[in-house]
Amino acid sequence: MLRLCHRFCLLSSVICFLLFAACTRHETPVEAGNRTQTLHQNIGAEPQDLDPAMMQTNSHFQVLMALYEGLTGYDPQTLAPVPGVAERWEISDDGLIYTFQLRANARWSNGDPVTAQDFVFSAQRTLTASLGSPYPFYFFVVRGAEDFLGGKLTDFSQVGIRAVDDRTLRIELHQPAPYLPFLLGGFAWYPVHRATVEKTGPWSHPYTGWTKPGLIVTNGPFLLAEWRAGEGMVVKKNPRYWDAARVRLREIDFHVIENIDTEERAFRSGQLHLTEYVPGNKLKGYHDHEPAVLKAVPFFMTYFYGFNTTRPPFNDGRVRQAFSLALDRAQLVASQPFRGLRPATAYVPPDVDGYTYDGPGQLRFDPVEARRLLAASGYPDGKGFPAIDITFATNNRHQEIAEVMQQMWRQNLGVRLNLANKEGRVFQEERVHMAYDLARAGWVGDYLDAHAFLSVYVANGGQNNTGFANPEYDRLVRESLNEPDRAKRHAIYRQTEAILLRELPILPLFHDGSPHLVSPALHGYYPNLLNYHPYQGMWLESH
Amino acid sequence: MFRFVARRLLQIIPVLLVIITATFFMVRFVPGGPFTAEKAIPPEIMKNLEAHYGLDQPLWRQYFTYLGQIARGDLGPSFKYSNRTVNEIIAQKLPVSLELGGWAMLIALGLGLPLGVFAAARHNTWLDYVCSAVGMIGICVPTFVLGPLLALFFGIYLQWLNVSGWYGPTDRILPGLTLGFVYAAYIMRLTRGGMLEVLNQDFIRTARAKGASETRIIFRHALRGGLLPVVSFLGPAIAGILTGSFVIETIFQIPGLGREFVNSAFNRDYTLVLGTVILYAGLLVFMNLVVDVMQVWLNPRLKFE
Numbered sequence: 001m002l003r004l005c006h007r008f009c010l011l012s013s014v015i016c017f018l019l020f021a022a023c024t025r026h027e028t029p030v031e032a033g034n035r036t037q038t039l040h041q042n043i044g045a046e047p048q049d050l051d052p053a054m055m056q057t058n059s060h061f062q063v064l065m066a067l068y069e070g071l072t073g074y075d076p077q078t079l080a081p082v083p084g085v086a087e088r089w090e091i092s093d094d095g096l097i098y099t100f101q102l103r104a105n106a107r108w109s110n111g112d113p114v115t116a117q118d119f120v121f122s123a124q125r126t127l128t129a130s131l132g133s134p135y136p137f138y139f140f141v142v143r144g145a146e147d148f149l150g151g152k153l154t155d156f157s158q159v160g161i162r163a164v165d166d167r168t169l170r171i172e173l174h175q176p177a178p179y180l181p182f183l184l185g186g187f188a189w190y191p192v193h194r195a196t197v198e199k200t201g202p203w204s205h206p207y208t209g210w211t212k213p214g215l216i217v218t219n220g221p222f223l224l225a226e227w228r229a230g231e232g233m234v235v236k237k238n239p240r241y242w243d244a245a246r247v248r249l250r251e252i253d254f255h256v257i258e259n260i261d262t263e264e265r266a267f268r269s270g271q272l273h274l275t276e277y278v279p280g281n282k283l284k285g286y287h288d289h290e291p292a293v294l295k296a297v298p299f300f301m302t303y304f305y306g307f308n309t310t311r312p313p314f315n316d317g318r319v320r321q322a323f324s325l326a327l328d329r330a331q332l333v334a335s336q337p338f339r340g341l342r343p344a345t346a347y348v349p350p351d352v353d354g355y356t357y358d359g360p361g362q363l364r365f366d367p368v369e370a371r372r373l374l375a376a377s378g379y380p381d382g383k384g385f386p387a388i389d390i391t392f393a394t395n396n397r398h399q400e401i402a403e404v405m406q407q408m409w410r411q412n413l414g415v416r417l418n419l420a421n422k423e424g425r426v427f428q429e430e431r432v433h434m435a436y437d438l439a440r441a442g443w444v445g446d447y448l449d450a451h452a453f454l455s456v457y458v459a460n461g462g463q464n465n466t467g468f469a470n471p472e473y474d475r476l477v478r479e480s481l482n483e484p485d486r487a488k489r490h491a492i493y494r495q496t497e498a499i500l501l502r503e504l505p506i507l508p509l510f511h512d513g514s515p516h517l518v519s520p521a522l523h524g525y526y527p528n529l530l531n532y533h534p535y536q537g538m539w540l541e542s543h
Numbered sequence: 544m545f546r547f548v549a550r551r552l553l554q555i556i557p558v559l560l561v562i563i564t565a566t567f568f569m570v571r572f573v574p575g576g577p578f579t580a581e582k583a584i585p586p587e588i589m590k591n592l593e594a595h596y597g598l599d600q601p602l603w604r605q606y607f608t609y610l611g612q613i614a615r616g617d618l619g620p621s622f623k624y625s626n627r628t629v630n631e632i633i634a635q636k637l638p639v640s641l642e643l644g645g646w647a648m649l650i651a652l653g654l655g656l657p658l659g660v661f662a663a664a665r666h667n668t669w670l671d672y673v674c675s676a677v678g679m680i681g682i683c684v685p686t687f688v689l690g691p692l693l694a695l696f697f698g699i700y701l702q703w704l705n706v707s708g709w710y711g712p713t714d715r716i717l718p719g720l721t722l723g724f725v726y727a728a729y730i731m732r733l734t735r736g737g738m739l740e741v742l743n744q745d746f747i748r749t750a751r752a753k754g755a756s757e758t759r760i761i762f763r764h765a766l767r768g769g770l771l772p773v774v775s776f777l778g779p780a781i782a783g784i785l786t787g788s789f790v791i792e793t794i795f796q797i798p799g800l801g802r803e804f805v806n807s808a809f810n811r812d813y814t815l816v817l818g819t820v821i822l823y824a825g826l827l828v829f830m831n832l833v834v835d836v837m838q839v840w841l842n843p844r845l846k847f848e
Contacts, residue, residue, distance in 0.1 A: 025701065025702045025703060026702070026703075028702065046624075048623055048624055048625045048626075049625050049626055054625065056580065129587040129588055129590075129591050130591050130595075131591075132588050132591045132592040132595060133588065134580065134582070134584050134588065136585060136588065137585065149585065149587055149588075150587055151587070206592075206595065206625065207620075207625040207626040208626070209626045211626065212626070228798070229624075229627070229632070229635050229636070229798060230635075230636060230639075230797075230798025230799070230802075230803075231708065231709065231710075231796075231798045255707075255708075255796075256796075257707055257796045258793070258796075259793045259794065259796070261691065261794075262706070262707050262793065262794055262795070262796050263707075265691070265694050265695070265698065265699060265706040265707065266705075266706055266707045266708075266796070268699050268706075269694075269698040269699045269702060269705070269706045270702070271705060271706065271707060271708065423575075423809070424575075424809060425573075425574065425575025425576070425579045425809070425811055426573070426574045426575050428575060428579045428580070428581065429574040429575040429576075429579055430574070432579075432583065462582070462583035462585070463581075463582060463583055
């Protein structure tokens with residue numbers, strides 16, 4: 001028996017030795033990447049498809065940005081629209097007609113020239129209802145686009161997007177949209193290669209499989225080389241890209257690590273240059289010990305709660321105001337440190353394109369006034385106030401924030417509310433069907449203009465979900481765009497936002513930040529408001 | 544034996560039918576659908592999407608269409624991974640889960656069996672106590688603690704192994720160890736218990752009296768009987784290692800089926816939920832059958848009937 005025991009011990013030591021001999025300290029993927037200009041970036045969940053018309057989550061924009069290029073692109077620091085496939089454009093005096101001149105040397109990855117017809121075709125495809133694109137509304141500023149999608153218009157040549165010749169594209173709007181050049185840099189407007197799309201099925205059908213490696217043809221700085229399900233995508237530099245001389249990265253490995261703790265470990269062990277998030281409990285550690293890799297910058301987002309204004313108790317404006325005044329937003333933000341949060345004083349994030357709300361009704365903390373308003377609406381010291389739910393989708397951070405709010409309302413108003421965390425889709429379903437009293441919401445602007453925020457709360461807006469409807473508000477939102485002068489337009493925004501803050505169908509809490517871990521070896525990466533990071537100017541260099 | 548296996552295989556069909564029916568209707572009655580999103584989709588588009596997937600049909604018709612489909616072996620298109628079918632996803636991801644499970648089982652048996660035998664052979668000595676303690680720790684420490692700890696030590700401090708991914712052969716070590724260790728602990732305790740029971744029986748005493756060596760007694764006489772509890776544990780354990788690999792696959796970012804199994808429910812990916820449920824249910828039923836056959840083979844007192 002003892003001999004057997006010895007033999008077993010010997011065998012296991014040999015196995016252990018072999019195992020660990022195989023895995024002594026090796027060059028990490030990040031170190032190797034710095035040598036070979038291979039960027040390792042995590043994008044969270046795996047994209048469903050790489051068809052720009054079918055993209056479903058904003059975080060996958062990064063992959064599409066590597067593969068495609070729109071008429072315009074973005075300045076990596078300011079996000080100002082810069083020439084992309086279009087080398088220049090002219091805008092008519094009334095702001096309704098945009099004429100784009102396309103580059104002669106813009107090429108698809110198979111060598112075909114990128115033409116104005118490609119953009120017309122791509123727009124028609126996205127606006128064709130049978131395709132089922134989730135983002136047709138990025139085209140709704142174009143004359144006739146919404147009617148074509150809804151079937152009121154059947155001839156696409158009636159829609160205001162036309163190829164004058166191979167290299168001239170004309171876009172006609174039904175109303176001025178000063179933010180159009182910005183919108184054109186987005187994924188929804190990326191062109192797709194018609195012959196490629198038609199290779200695997202009719203172009204008006206979704207998911208025919210043309211985006212698989214080997215088939216897909218794109219026009220951006222990188223090409224899809226590999227797509228391993230559940231593991232990620234590899235894109236390689238596109239030698240046919242018109243601006244290839246400026247592209248210094250040779251490869252990008254997009255990882256699809258969904259778990260944020262795993263992602264953080266992967267970053268720490270040298271598997272990633274760039275993370276999608278940072279776990280909340282690790283923020284302090286990075287802030288204190290490795291501040292150089294933690295980038296927590298303001299994000300073009302407002303984190304808020306929506307009131308259900310169609311039923312008691314929040315159908316009473318005074319109750320809504322009382323709930324807002326009873327919140328100490330500075331303290332709430334202090335409970336979420338190191339993320340780059342800014343307490344909200346209004347709904348639209350401050351200083352976007354020079355607009356900051358400074359009118360009446362700014363959000364403030366005033367518990368005395370809050371109690372007075374609540375008493376005036378029939379609930380003195382919170383007595384008789386129904387025990388409603390603070391509803392949010394299951395998430396640790398939402399839970400923490402809701403707990404702080406629950407406590408503040410209890411202290412400052414004397415009301416006792418319940419926390420109700422719901423599974424993601426159950427929560428969405430309840431919000432859409434207005435089966436809630438107080439539900440978490442958030443909004444990220446699609447373009448850097450206050451209009452991107454204010455247009456959400458028009459009466460028939462698909463994302464309104466509060467029951468708020470104010471004709472004056474709708475009129476101002478509609479008319480603001482007709483005003484070509486920026487300062488005057490901002491004055492209209494101010495009037496519009498004043499109505500929203502007076503009626504208060506929502507409860508803005510703070511403007512979110514977006515924390516990331518970024519390897520110091522990554523250059524040409526600039527934290528910005530929307531988290532858009534064009535790859536053209538990035539490179540890797542370790543010190 | 545053939546009749547026994549054939550009869551048991553036939554019994555799988557009604558069991559699966561009940562499971563399919565229950566899952567089909569349960570997943571449909573959960574609020575929210577595959578196209579529920581933060582940004583509302585225009586109604587024209589929603590109608591087209593629903594028509595594309597046949598969701599505009601009455602539920603009973605969808606149910607029978609689905610049954611017809613699976614009778615032909617087609618599990619339908621996935622809602623989330625839009626350009627892949629459920630068959631493709633399973634074909635792609637099941638081998639990964641099987642490989643992970645294979646390594647874990649190897650580690651579980653490679654550690655659990657010898658340790659269990661030792662502990663029993665050295666009953667009430669320090670060796671027994673050490674083995675039992677290791678077993679107890681293995682049972683108590685959950686994988687979501689052990690996994691990150693191993694990743695921290697071998698991946699971040701020593702930088703020997705990747706903390707995530709499924710690229711090279713060395714990427715199998717940490718997940719395999721993590722998943723295998725828990726099962727090793729159970730197997731060790733079951734082996735020890737089984738062996739102790741057998742070692743106290745009369746026929747062992749007879750063997751000892753005849754002067755058989757201790758090694759011969761353990762391997763020749765006791766092991767076969769001592770393994771019985773382990774074998775009945777292995778059936779559900781193998782199915783469990785495959786379904787239960789969700790946590791490991793998440794911690795180590797492994798592109799296996801366990802993660803899809805759980806995430807498909809969150810995504811309301813109706814077809815993928817059903818596909819994975821059918822697969823795992825089938826696996827579980829089948830493994831139980833294998834265990835029953837093994838039991839009869841190991842225990843002469845049982846017969847196929």
